[in-house]
Amino acid sequence: MGLPLLLPLLLLLLLLLLLLPPASLQGDHWAQPKALFHFGMNQQKQLSAPEGGSIRIPFSFDYSQDSGSVSNVKISWRWKHFHGDFIYKTTPRLIHKNFKNRLLLNWEEDMKNGSLQISNLRREDEGSYFCQVEMITEKYGEQKWQSIQGTELTITHAAKTATPGPTTSASTAATTAADLWDLEGKRSSGSWLLNKEAVVRLALPSAVLKIAILGLMVFLRWKRSKGLQTKARTPARGSFQNLEEKYENIGNKEQQTDPKECHKRSSSDLA
Known part of the structure; x- marks a missing residue:
C-alpha cells in the first residue's frame, strides 16, 4: 500500500478519535452515562391554629425508584427560614429549647409521609417550618434534600366565652x-x-x-x-265596767235604807 493511500485513512481515524468524548472510553469498553438522583418534598403551604391549641404539619417525600436499598433515614425540621435553626432531629436526637415537651414526630422509617405535631401553641411559634430528609442509598450513596417553600404557620387568638352570673x-x-x-x-x-x-x-x-x-x-x-x-283597749273597758258596777251597788244600798231611820238621824243631828 502506498503512502498516498495510507495518509487519508490515518486522517479519518484521527477525526473519529477527536469526535468521541474522552470519558466515554474506559478500559476497552463503552461506559454508560452516570444516572441522576431524583427527589421531591411536599408540604402544605399555609396552616393556622388557635393559641393554646395544637397543630399537625404534614409532609411527604419521594426519590428515584432505582435507588436500591435505603438505610439510615433521618428527618429534621428547620424554623423561620430555609437555613434557619433546627428545632427537631431524629438522629442525633434534638428538640429546640423553645419547643421543649411540645413536639412529636408522627413518622416511621419505612414510611414516605408523616407529620410534625406542635402542642400548647404560643404566639411566638408563628413562622415557616421546613422538613429535611437525609438517607443513604445503595446506588446513589448519601443524599439530602429539603422543602423550599415550607409551611407558613399562623397563630390566631383563642376565643373566650364569658360566664353569665346568677339572675333573678x-x-x-x-x-x-x-x-x-x-x-x-x-x-x-x-x-x-x-x-x-x-x-x-x-x-x-x-x-x-x-x-x-x-x-x-x-x-x-x-x-x-x-x-x-x-x-290594748280590752283592759280599759273592763275597768270602766267594774267602776260602773260599784256606783250602781252604792246607789242600790242607799235606796234600800229605811226613810224613818233617815228621819231619826236627821233629828238627832239637829238636836
Missing part, C-alpha cells in the same frame, strides 16, 4: 324580651307588633306576681296592727 326571674324575663326585640326588630313592622305583644305577655305575669305579694304583705301588717289595738 324578672331580669331573665327582661333579657328574654330584649332578645326577642333584637331578633324581631330586623324584620317587618308586622313582626315588630307581634314582638311587642310577646314582650307584654312576658312582663305581665311577673308584674301581677309582684303586686299580689305586695298586697298580701300590706294586708298582714294591717291585720297585725289591728290585733294589737284590740288587746
